[in-house]
Amino acid sequence: MSGSDAETYSYLGPAGTFTWAALGQVPGAAGKPWRSVNNVGEALDDVVSGRSVAAMIAIENSIEGGVSATQDALASIPNLRILGEYLVPVQFVLVARPGTALADVRVVSAHPVAYAQCRLWLERALPGHGHIPSPSNVAAPRDLLESDVADAAVAPPGITDHFPLEVLAEGIGDNPNAVTRFVLVSRTAPVPARTGSDKTSVIAELPSDEPGSLLEMLEQFATRGVNMSLIESRPIGDALGRYRFVIDLDGHILDERVADALLGLKRFSPNVVFLGSYPRADNHRIEVSERYGDDSFLDARDWLRGLISGEPS
Structure with a gap:
């Protein structure tokens, strides 16, 4: 890996996308080279090949749920680790070429996910409009300047800082509380210290x-007091009815309850992919009852050792 590659960060571009905004939250990425890519596979290939030190990718949306392309890629590409998660509010504006009025819009360009999140507003404001799918939330408005096939585009707020377009409407998302969760992914690295506000991600079959x-x-986690903040199934692809499960756990692998649950999961599952333990984006501290605290697991282990060695009760 060259010196420049060691500092490069990949993201779904171009500049102005929600992924770009998420990468802007990473202190270590400030002032370093950013590499714009077209999809999750390309971003992770940058990491695996050493072209980038890390990649920012979307993994979950509060409206659409898990991002299947990301989940499948993380399950199939070995030796990756999640370093952190970042939350970006998902809001949209409708933009057009200067001089275009809302009443003039007949065809709208939008990324399919963005279009789905704005569909109700678009149907109310522009009944009978047509939709042209776009590969990204920035490509849609950019293409307005290169073609007249579409009259307007769904785009992230602030897009007019990058392109000479006009905003026809703001806040067009159907859910004003929509949020997308992004993760920063690198190659396998030592697990960072726990903070008390952590999340652990695994994939198991x-x-x-x-x-x-x-x-x-599920009992591997329930019996140890480990809460799952996310569980989603994805087809393995080798036969009908075969699924893997993407799971987020509250806690860190260095927490005794989480470590014990992962040991149980490893004994149970034929294939466990550990994606990492990392700080939560919301800084929510994980509270557990006393019987699931570290001391309880350590005391139980000491009790067992005492029984084996013949120590008096």
């Missing part, structure tokens, strides 16, 4: 399709 298999996997 069931050993069989027998009744109760999913319940048995």
Whole structure:
């Protein structure tokens, strides 16, 4: 890896996308080279090949749920680690070439996910409009300057800082509270110290399709007091009915309850991918009852050692 590659960060571009905004929250990326890519696969390939030290990718949306392309890529590409998560409010504006009025709009260009999140507003404001899919939230407004196929585009706020366009309407998203969660992914590295406000991400497969298999996997966490903040299934792809599960846990791998749950999961599942333990974006401190605290696990282990060594009770 060259010196410049060691400092380069990849993101879904071009400048102005929500991914670009998420990368702007990373202190270590400030002043370093940023490499714009076209999709998640290209971003992670940059990391694996050493072209970039890390990549910012979207992994979950509060409206659409998990980003399947990201989940599948993290499951299939080895030796990746999540370094941190970042939250970006998802709001949209409708932009057009200068001189265009809202009443003139017949065709709207938009990324399919953005279009889905603005569909109700667009149907109310522009009944009968047509939609042209765009590869990104910045490509849509940029293409207005290169083609007249579309009259307007759905774009992130602030897009007029990058292109000479006019805002026809603001706040056109159907859910004003929509948020996208991004993760910064690098190659395998030592686990960072726990902060008390952490999240652990794993991907696991069931050993069989027998009744109760999913319940048995979930019990690995429930019996140790580990809360799951996310669990989603994704097809493995080798046969119908075969699924892997993307799981986010409240806590850090250095927390005794989480470590013990992961040991149980490893004994149970034929394939466990550890994606990392990292600070939560919301800084929410994880509270657990006393029986699931570190001291309880350490005391139980000392008790067992005492029994084995013949120490008096």
